[in-house]
Amino acid sequence: MADADARTRAVLGRLAALRQHQQDGRRSPHKPLLVLLALSRFAASGSSELPWDVAERELAELIQEFGPASKTPRAQSAAYPFTRLRSDGVWTLDRDVPMDNVGPLRAGVTGRLEASLEAALRSRPGLVDDVARGLVEAHFPATVAPDVLVAVGLDPELLHGGTVAPGTGRRRSSSWPARVLEAWDRQCAFCGFDGQVGGVPVGLEAAHIRWFTVDGPDELDNGLALCSLHHKLFDRGVLGLDDDLALVVSQRFSARTSHGRAIYELHGRRLQPRPGTPTPAARHVVWHREQVFHGLPLAA
Structure with missing residues (x-):
């Protein structure tokens, strides 16, 4: 039981750390959107596998809709998190490709959550919801969070399931x-x-x-x-x-x-x-x- 709890804390901690990539007030929801998309696939099939040809379309649409306005080409905007999330220790690709490069991804590359993360998600029912809730609440206001969950294929009702996530330590003013x-x-x-x-x-x-x-x-x-x-x-x-x-x-x-x-x-x-x-x-x-x-x- 203690080992399972430790794995759960590790999962939440590693994914909560994605928030640290916001700098100087610039929004950076690209990696969280990728993780949410992978979590949705995991919840539906038991595997977070995400082929690039799917990510190029679906992740790009999510970034365009829920990220800050940008002139970056759609495929390129998706390639950034798809390749760079590896450096956070939560994402793997089935072959080594250069960072940010769209061309090699189109040779049939598939990404997925790191194996230990999948194992932790599999070991505790409800952890997918907890992780998704923590990510969406860390990166979007309450007015937008349900829309993001619907767009990635997760149930927005999970927002009413309680609290989990390690946050920033900031507390909202009650007054x-x-x-x-x-x-x-x-x-x-x-x-x-x-x-x-x-x-x-x-x-x-x-x-x-x-x-x-x-x-x-x-x-x-x-x-x-x-x-x-x-x-x-x-x-x-x-x-x-x-x-x-x-x-x-x-x-x-x-x-x-x-x-x-x-x-x-x-x-x-x-x-x-x-x-x-x-x-x-x-x-x-x-x-x-x-x-x-x-x-x-x-x-x-």
Whole structure:
């Protein structure tokens, strides 16, 4: 039993260490996305084997959708984690190939989680869910984590299964969400939604501009009160802010009905915080624009 517990701790520790590759506020979810894809295959078949021809398509799509905007070719963006994850001691390839080189991968290379990791995952039911939960919560906010799990083929309900993962040691401020809502008059900073039930805001959330998972502080100048919909769209890179604190809507967003097209009407609308409420700090706005917002803004 002690050996099994030690193996479990080792698995979680080695995979939690992937978080350390985030530097200077730049998001780097490429390796975690690869591991999540491998975990999904392991959960479905008992093997984490991932041929390059599958990774070239599926991993590239995940990186494009959930990583920061990049001009790197899709295949190249997938080749980086597929070859470099070996250096973390959690990933192996069935033949030796150069780092970052797409060409040799197309000769039929297959990757998989390191054998001792697979053995640990096999030895304890539920460990796959624990590892997946730890990874997705370490690299994505709660608004985006379920979407990532669905995209890789894992059940988003695993997010409700408890805690595991060794983290960064940072603790979220328990008072910050209430302070943010109060600072923005308990209404959505984007659309003004202010629904309440029994005097308590409903469907209204405190949103980090720079994500807490990427060292975003629990400070008022890094927070917005947003309705659930606009919080989701902000964290998915559909909505952003320009240097004048006007809303921008990405050209990647489209809608047909009047309800969906109401998002277009947000474009160009300036934030109007109440007097005394700190406006979003420029450094956090720039971080969101560079690391989260996807595509080009709508035309003026």
